[in-house]
Structure formats: structure tokens, C-alpha cells
Amino acid sequence: MELKYPIVEHMEPGHLACAGCGAALAMRLALKVMDEKTRVVIPASCWSIIAGRHPDATLKLPLIHTPFAVAPSVATGIRAALERLGQRDVTVMVWAGDGSSYDIGFGALSAAAERNEDFIYVCYDNEAYMNTGVQRSSATPPGAWTTTTPYPTLKVERKKDLVGALVAHGIPYIATASPSYPQDLLTKFRKACGIKGFRFILVLCPCPTGWRMEESKTVQVGRLAVESGVFPLIEILDGRWRLTHEPSWIPIEEYLGAQGRFAAMGEGEKAAFKQWVQERWESILERLDASGSSPVLSG
Numbered sequence: 001m002e003l004k005y006p007i008v009e010h011m012e013p014g015h016l017a018c019a020g021c022g023a024a025l026a027m028r029l030a031l032k033v034m035d036e037k038t039r040v041v042i043p044a045s046c047w048s049i050i051a052g053r054h055p056d057a058t059l060k061l062p063l064i065h066t067p068f069a070v071a072p073s074v075a076t077g078i079r080a081a082l083e084r085l086g087q088r089d090v091t092v093m094v095w096a097g098d099g100s101s102y103d104i105g106f107g108a109l110s111a112a113a114e115r116n117e118d119f120i121y122v123c124y125d126n127e128a129y130m131n132t133g134v135q136r137s138s139a140t141p142p143g144a145w146t147t148t149t150p151y152p153t154l155k156v157e158r159k160k161d162l163v164g165a166l167v168a169h170g171i172p173y174i175a176t177a178s179p180s181y182p183q184d185l186l187t188k189f190r191k192a193c194g195i196k197g198f199r200f201i202l203v204l205c206p207c208p209t210g211w212r213m214e215e216s217k218t219v220q221v222g223r224l225a226v227e228s229g230v231f232p233l234i235e236i237l238d239g240r241w242r243l244t245h246e247p248s249w250i251p252i253e254e255y256l257g258a259q260g261r262f263a264a265m266g267e268g269e270k271a272a273f274k275q276w277v278q279e280r281w282e283s284i285l286e287r288l289d290a291s292g293s294s295p296v297l298s299g
Helices: 022-031 046-051 071-084 098-104 106-114 162-167 182-193 215-227 252-257 267-290
Strands: 039-043 063-066 092-097 120-125 173-177 199-204 234-237 240-243
Touching: 022 046, 022 092, 022 120, 022 182, 022 199, 022 215, 039 046, 039 071, 046 063, 046 092, 063 071, 071 092, 071 106, 092 098, 098 106, 098 120, 106 120, 120 182, 162 173, 162 199, 162 234, 173 182, 182 199, 182 234, 215 252, 240 267, 252 267
Parallel strands: 039 063, 039 092, 092 120, 120 199, 173 199
Antiparallel strands: 173 234, 234 240
């Protein structure tokens, strides 16, 4: 059953995000299913700038900024303090970029997941270090231009499988989401709020600046990522895999062609990109079968 859009707004207008910022849209949507008691932890990232500082912060919720590597540790401390105060109905959420999640803070992320700490960890993934000048991260896909992988030295390594790494920790809930599919995103965040233990949500957030695309195309490019199969929308609850959206399998070229960061790709790079996408889907479908879930949308 699809959720109706809640009227509640925990995010103020007039923030400092770039025009068309997918990460700003994702935060606004996610907070619609959270109450005013939610605590937010944000490590160094674009959202450190977007959120701003007291008393002019973008969010209406209690918020703490942290260095790159320690957001999961800070969230762990907040959760422990709330437990001591008997406030067990308060949601703690880390909102971190891919640089902090895939790279600099991965050790703290892994440690918190291994301990099954009781908070939601969100990685808003724009696939590079956008806040500091569009440098390559391990979330950057193959064939992409960044300021540290300029033509003709485009990134050749595949994007790190962060979902797979978190699966190995045996945590209770993992999901992927896109602000281009708001009902799917809202449903997953609401479900995550009702689960105890470590919950991880990976949100693909197009960045017009770093992806070299028109500011008005954020939602469209996000849909191209999903419908081409580049970014699968999945959910893993207690080890059981499920697709939450069946792609229409449009040509991957439509997704690549909508962004300037892939403009220098040759046929070899395109073939390698398609092979990467195909192998990821083969792995997902195997896990769907192994967990007894259907590879088609199951409601």
C-alpha cells in the first residue's frame, strides 16, 4: 500500500543546497515520516553546509555536526544517553555522504553495524566528494569524470558494493532508495523507524554540479538510473531480499548520455560499465532466489 505524503515539514526553506540538489530533496522526503523527537547526526559533507548552524539551521530537529570519520560513534553515544534517560522512542539517524560512508568513516560504520547499534544510518550517495570539488570516491562508478580522474584517466575501478558489505554484518534492515521514487523512499524510511537495531539505507542523490547535468533534470536522471538497472531498488529484511521496483530496462546509454561526467567514455568503457551492471543484477537475482523472494515487485 502506498503512503500518502505527510504534511509535516522538518526542513526549512532557504537552505544553502545547490539548485537541483538530490540530497536536499532526499532529506526533505525522509523527514516526512519522522517525528520531532528525531536526533540527526551529520558528518562532514555537503549536508554540513546545507544544514547550517544554530540558530539558522535548515532542520527543525536536534542536530549535531561531526568530523568525517566518527558519525556512527557519536550516534552510538546519543543512543546510549537516550537509553539511560529512558527515552527509547526517539529515533537517531546518521545522514552521511558517500565519502564518509564508503571511505573515511567506513571503519566506524562497520563497527556500529557489527555491534547492531540501534540507529538508522543513511548514506546519501552522489558518487564523489562533491563538497570539496568533485573528487573521486570509492562510490564513483567506472568511466566517470571527476577532478581527480580527468580525461583521459577516467575511473576504471568498479563502485564499491557497500550494500554487500553491510549484508555481511547480518544487520536487520538494509534498503536502497531514490528521491525520484518518493513513495518507495517514504515506505522504506517508515519501515526503518519501526525496527530495532542497525538499519542502513543507501539513497542515490543526483548532483547537477558533479554529474554535469541540468539542474532541472535531477528527478529525471534519478529515474533513468533505476529504469536502466544501474541503481536497483531493493530491500533486505532479516536476510530476505526483495525488489521493490521492477525496472523497465531502458538502454543504459540513456542514463549515461544525460550526464556530462560520462561524456568522454569510449566503447570499451561503456562495455565495462554494462558488464558491471549485469553482474550486479545476476548477484541480486541469485540472492532473491536463495532467500525465497520473488524477483518481481511483491507489494
